[in-house]
Amino acid sequence: MPRKLLNIELGRVSAEEYRALPESGLAVVLDNVRSAHNVGSAFRSSDAFKVDRVLLCGITAVPPSAEIHKSALGAELSVPFAHFDDTLDAVRELKAAGYTVVSVEQTVGSVKLDEFAPAPGGRYAFIFGNEVDGVRQDVVDASDFALEIPQYGTKHSLNVSVSVGIVLWAATHPSK
Numbered sequence: 001m002p003r004k005l006l007n008i009e010l011g012r013v014s015a016e017e018y019r020a021l022p023e024s025g026l027a028v029v030l031d032n033v034r035s036a037h038n039v040g041s042a043f044r045s046s047d048a049f050k051v052d053r054v055l056l057c058g059i060t061a062v063p064p065s066a067e068i069h070k071s072a073l074g075a076e077l078s079v080p081f082a083h084f085d086d087t088l089d090a091v092r093e094l095k096a097a098g099y100t101v102v103s104v105e106q107t108v109g110s111v112k113l114d115e116f117a118p119a120p121g122g123r124y125a126f127i128f129g130n131e132v133d134g135v136r137q138d139v140v141d142a143s144d145f146a147l148e149i150p151q152y153g154t155k156h157s158l159n160v161s162v163s164v165g166i167v168l169w170a171a172t173h174p175s176k
Contacts, residue, residue, distance in 0.1 A: 027099060057087035101127065
């Protein structure tokens with residue numbers, strides 16, 4: 001039976017070492033995410049997949065926050081972040097910085113995640129929306145395209161923090 005690794009065997013980098021690593025070309029945008037626990041979870045996944053920065057928009061909670069810290073486990077200290085009152089301002093800044101802006105949303109003509117192949121060396125900003133309303137329509141309209149996680153059950157929705165992990169995994173492990 002395999003033995004679980006101890007924390008000291010995992011080869012984790014410090015927050016300072018994380019920030020000194022080469023950029024991944026990935027950004028996460030949270031568009032009016034209500035739950036601070038979802039925000040913390042998004043930070044934790046962002047840290048795991050070496051996201052360059054997290055942009056917190058609108059009503060999305062901002063560190064420092066005990067609720068964010070509880071689910072982020074300190075990842076909010078390693079992943080750089082910024083707050084924007086309006087998600088469209090974040091989209092404009094990302095586009096000016098050369099990012100392809102991608103709304104993670106179910107839309108007419110959305111690209112299915114299993115058909116998405118990020119361009120080598122490309123920069124992608126993935127926008128994740130509010131737990132009830134999803135990504136705002138004007139933000140979807142301002143995006144370069146929409147990316148949809150195929151689902152086969154009866155609900156056709158996932159928790160936003162789960163969606164962050166799935167999309168970041170796919171973006172860092174392209175199958176095509």
